Amino acid sequence: MIDVILNTIVSGILIGGFYAACAIGLSISFGMLRIPNIAHPGFIIAGGFLTYYFNKTFGLDPLLAGLLIIPIFFAFGFLLYRGYNRFFESKRDEREGQMSALVLFFGVLMIIEALLSVTFGVDFRTVTTPWSSIVLHFGSVGICLRMAVPFLCSVLMVCILYLYFSKTYLGLVIQAVAQDSMAATLIGSDPRFAKSIAFGISFSTAAYAGTLFVCLVPVEPSLGMQFLGRVFSIAILGGLGSPLGTAVAGLIVGITESLTTAYIGSSWTLAVSFILLLIIIAVKPTGLFRR
Amino acid sequence: MMKKVSFELIIPGIIVACIGLLIAKLVSGIYFFYVCYAILQMIALAAAWNILGGYTGYVNFGIGGFFAAGAYTSIVLLKYYEVNFLVAILAAGTVSGILGLLIGYLSIRVRGIYFSISTIAVSTILQMVVLNTPFLGGAKGFKIIRPPAFPPFSNYIEFLFLLILLISFFAVAVSRLIEKSWIGRSFLAIKDSEQAAETSGVATLKLKILATVVSCALMGIAGAPYPYFITLLEPYSAMGLTLGTYAFAAVFVGGRGCWFGPIIGAVLLGGLQQSVTVMISSEWNILVVGLVIIAFVLLAPNGVVGLLKGRKKPVLLKKKDRV
Amino acid sequence: MALLEMKKISKSFGFPALQNVDLSIDAGDRIGLIGPNGSGKTTLTNIITGLIACDDGQVIFENRDITKLSAHRRSRLGIARTFQIPQPFYSLIVRQNLYIPLRCRLKSEEAMFTEAGRLLDLVGLSDKADGLPSDLTQIEQRELELARALALSPRLLILDEVLAGLTSQEIDGALEILRVICESGVTVIMIEHIMKAVMGFCNKIVVLNSGMKIAEGMPEDIFRNPEVERAYLGE
Ligand SMILES: Nc1ncnc2c1ncn2[C@@H]1O[C@H](COP(=O)(O)OP(=O)(O)O)[C@@H](O)[C@H]1O
Ligand SMILES: [Mg+2]
Numbered sequence: 137m138i139d140v141i142l143n144t145i146v147s148g149i150l151i152g153g154f155y156a157a158c159a160i161g162l163s164i165s166f167g168m169l170r171i172p173n174i175a176h177p178g179f180i181i182a183g184g185f186l187t188y189y190f191n192k193t194f195g196l197d198p199l200l201a202g203l204l205i206i207p208i209f210f211a212f213g214f215l216l217y218r219g220y221n222r223f224f225e226s227k228r229d230e231r232e233g234q235m236s237a238l239v240l241f242f243g244v245l246m247i248i249e250a251l252l253s254v255t256f257g258v259d260f261r262t263v264t265t266p267w268s269s270i271v272l273h274f275g276s277v278g279i280c281l282r283m284a285v286p287f288l289c290s291v292l293m294v295c296i297l298y299l300y301f302s303k304t305y306l307g308l309v310i311q312a313v314a315q316d317s318m319a320a321t322l323i324g325s326d327p328r329f330a331k332s333i334a335f336g337i338s339f340s341t342a343a344y345a346g347t348l349f350v351c352l353v354p355v356e357p358s359l360g361m362q363f364l365g366r367v368f369s370i371a372i373l374g375g376l377g378s379p380l381g382t383a384v385a386g387l388i389v390g391i392t393e394s395l396t397t398a399y400i401g402s403s404w405t406l407a408v409s410f411i412l413l414l415i416i417i418a419v420k421p422t423g424l425f426r427r
Numbered sequence: 428m429m430k431k432v433s434f435e436l437i438i439p440g441i442i443v444a445c446i447g448l449l450i451a452k453l454v455s456g457i458y459f460f461y462v463c464y465a466i467l468q469m470i471a472l473a474a475a476w477n478i479l480g481g482y483t484g485y486v487n488f489g490i491g492g493f494f495a496a497g498a499y500t501s502i503v504l505l506k507y508y509e510v511n512f513l514v515a516i517l518a519a520g521t522v523s524g525i526l527g528l529l530i531g532y533l534s535i536r537v538r539g540i541y542f543s544i545s546t547i548a549v550s551t552i553l554q555m556v557v558l559n560t561p562f563l564g565g566a567k568g569f570k571i572i573r574p575p576a577f578p579p580f581s582n583y584i585e586f587l588f589l590l591i592l593l594i595s596f597f598a599v600a601v602s603r604l605i606e607k608s609w610i611g612r613s614f615l616a617i618k619d620s621e622q623a624a625e626t627s628g629v630a631t632l633k634l635k636i637l638a639t640v641v642s643c644a645l646m647g648i649a650g651a652p653y654p655y656f657i658t659l660l661e662p663y664s665a666m667g668l669t670l671g672t673y674a675f676a677a678v679f680v681g682g683r684g685c686w687f688g689p690i691i692g693a694v695l696l697g698g699l700q701q702s703v704t705v706m707i708s709s710e711w712n713i714l715v716v717g718l719v720i721i722a723f724v725l726l727a728p729n730g731v732v733g734l735l736k737g738r739k740k741p742v743l744l745k746k747k748d749r750v
Numbered sequence: 751m752a753l754l755e756m757k758k759i760s761k762s763f764g765f766p767a768l769q770n771v772d773l774s775i776d777a778g779d780r781i782g783l784i785g786p787n788g789s790g791k792t793t794l795t796n797i798i799t800g801l802i803a804c805d806d807g808q809v810i811f812e813n814r815d816i817t818k819l820s821a822h823r824r825s826r827l828g829i830a831r832t833f834q835i836p837q838p839f840y841s842l843i844v845r846q847n848l849y850i851p852l853r854c855r856l857k858s859e860e861a862m863f864t865e866a867g868r869l870l871d872l873v874g875l876s877d878k879a880d881g882l883p884s885d886l887t888q889i890e891q892r893e894l895e896l897a898r899a900l901a902l903s904p905r906l907l908i909l910d911e912v913l914a915g916l917t918s919q920e921i922d923g924a925l926e927i928l929r930v931i932c933e934s935g936v937t938v939i940m941i942e943h944i945m946k947a948v949m950g951f952c953n954k955i956v957v958l959n960s961g962m963k964i965a966e967g968m969p970e971d972i973f974r975n976p977e978v979e980r981a982y983l984g985e
Binding site: 609612613615616618619620622623624625626627628629630631632684 | 820
Binding site for chain 2: 166172174223231232234235236238239240242243244245246247249250251253254258361364365368372401403404406407410411413414417418421
């Protein structure tokens with residue numbers, strides 16, 4: 137009995153770490169930059185499919201392939217911000233611009249899904265590596281490397297981002313810009329450049345989260361829509377813009393889902409994050425961990 | 428007021444019904460009615476969405492959920508309790524309206540993106556509930572056998588066509604009534620600045636709830652005849668995002684905050700959808716709709732209506748005010 | 751009898767934005783509310799109009815406790831305001847912007863049309879009545895704010911920095927309009943940084959600093975008050 141609970145919680149933690157990796161990019165784009173990128177999960181899935189493609193075609197290790205696609209996504213995000221700034225941030229009213237952007241990103245999410253379906257088909261795809269099937273036993277708890285490796289990579293990612301935003305100069309500038317664009321101009325940095333970098337980073341995390349995704353479970357184009365609720369509830373719960381808060385929120389959602397699957401039924405798992413989301417929004421939209 | 432309602436709703440309603448009957452008599456191809464049904468349903472949903480999204484600026488991504496709530500209410504009542512179709516339609520509207528009330532309370536607490544995301548959440552949770560409730564058909568859904576045709580119709584689809592024609596007329600007429608009244612003006616004020624509206628004496632909370640309830644109830648009503656149209660009602664297709672996305676894309680194509688925008692948008696988009704589906708495939712369909720949404724958001728934020736009127740003019744302009 | 755009375759108003763945004771502010775305004779007063787940026791003037795306005803709730807204290811308007819009343823009810827009682835950053839209804843033409851408040855007291859569209867025309871005339875926007883607010887200049891948008899506030903036919907009018915950015919001549923013109931408004935029986939609270947305007951217009955001045963009321967009195971006394979000088983000029 138205890139064993140089952142323990143195993144459930146451990147797998148919840150492992151999944152939760154991965155969820156944090158999925159949500160952290162959104163936490164940056166939506167939390168710091170106020171860009172309502174609901175296409176974020178779509179880009180995660182796209183990253184997953186690209187990793188799959190590199191793995192299948194060139195036999196690259198998926199974790200390595202993921203590193204290769206990061207620059208592509210970074211450049212894409214960097215440039216996309218320029219366009220976003222021109223079209224939406226110069227609007228007279230921030231809210232109006234955000235709402236149009238929201239609808240736009242919804243369109244982008246649809247396009248990604250459709251493009252992936254057209255290119256790769258609607259089947260589930262996954263990658264297998266030599267370590268995929270190894271299971272380590274710690275007493276009665278079994279840990280599968282298929283889950284542990286993505287977890288560790290996610291932890292690494294969160295740590296890097298935490299250090300980046302709290303210790304490096306550019307990271308601090310991005311934080312300052314997030315608070316107040318004018319202030320950043322005063323210290324002599326171009327807010328547009330800082331924001332482009334941050335959006336690029338957000339996309340890079342999406343790419344690598346996708347890589348971890350295909351290592352973890354089979355991936356299919358329409359999963360993007362399902363992940364929407366998860367990434368948003370985690371990002372909001374985590375206080376938007378705080379890497380560590382996102383990590384904790386990811387663990388909360390992961391564990392709750394894991395317990396739900398074990399004790400209520402897997403058909404309700406997807407509802408968990410959405411219910412959590414509604415509760416957070418109704419009770420405390422600023423999240424548990426305010427920056 | 429009563430006089431206005433009878434002039435705007437009942438008399439034109441009877442005229443529309445007569446035209447519908449005439450079309451049903453004159454046209455004999457079944458395919459024609461299928462296409463018309465799809466487009467009319469899109470008009471109804473788009474007009475309903477427009478009441479909340481177009482006028483008050485609260486973007487609802489959960490159209491599928493409210494639509495399906497109506498469809499499920501009607502099929503449960505019709506199948507298990509064998510009620511009259513009219514009762515089923517009213518019940519569908521009521522159930523979705525009550526769900527709209529829930530969204531309305533959310534709109535008091537949050538707005539903008541938070542609101543939109545919550546609508547996705549509500550709609551997904553509804554889907555989960557249906558999936559897990561055997562009484563509602565679960566994942567397998569309901570198989571529906573259409574009743575035989577009855578005079579004056581030669582096929583049941585003709586009856587459904589007339590029904591959705593009236594429903595979409597009703598949705599458009601309601602949104603037109605709202606737009607032409609002080610309520611529509613207050614909705615627009617809420618969209619532009621809730622604070623300024625409130626300090627100008629607009630009861631924003633009440634009006635937002637009115638908007639969500641009316642909008643969602645109309646979506647439910649639009650869903651009532653759907654089970655008989657589709658004949659297999661299951662949660663994935665009925666509650667997925669696709670159906671709703673077309674509706675709100677139609678509003679963007681046609682023009683937000685304008686009662687005839689949804690009609691223009693739905694006809695254009697419906698036509699495009701039909702040709703793409705016939706010529707290529709449904710994945711391409713989604714791709715095309717996504718591109719259309721993006722193109723309109725970037726290039727013509729006020730849709731076709733905005734393009735026709737010129738960018739600067741407000742969509743809502745009464746002749747009297749123009750002087 | 752005081753028209754508006756505020757008793758021990760406190761509001762915190764994580765830091766104390768207002769602390770124990772007492773304020774009593776008689777009908778017919780022309781109050782100048784001054785204080786450095788960030789001292790809580792707009793916050794006080796928001797509390798009077800009901801856009802935000804105070805943590806502590808009481809707001810009494812015409813002998814009625816309105817602390818718990820929603821903003822739109824307060825505006826129907828006759829509390830009107832302008833916004834520091836104009837918030838016109840961009841989707842409506844200028845004239846229709848006034849229809850929103852006018853509907854609180856007028857029922858027919860014809861009456862609203864006439865009244866809106868009169869108000870736009872008063873602030874000097876009649877030739878823009880059929881245009882869109884986005885085509886107005888900053889200053890015209892403030893005039894629209896003023897007209898929209900007046901459309902409520904208010905008992906109390908709070909002006910949040912309406913004169914900012916105006917030339918000296920424009921200020922004189924604006925003050926002329928405000929005097930007409932006052933003479934029609936409207937009590938005015940004017941938030942302003944332009945001392946010349948405050949001195950010329952107000953009969954009483956209230957000074958806020960870091961959320962606290964530090965002085966209150968006749969204009970000439972206020973400017974001899976050493977504490978006010980310190981608040982404005984620093985130590
Ligand atoms: N809604 C709010 N949330 C958090 N802080 C606020 C809010 N409104 C105002 N403040 C803060 O309260 C202080 C007083 O602001 P305000 O009343 O606008 O000052 P003033 O109008 O006198 O310049 C400022 O430091 C401002 O940043
Ligand atoms: Mg201020």
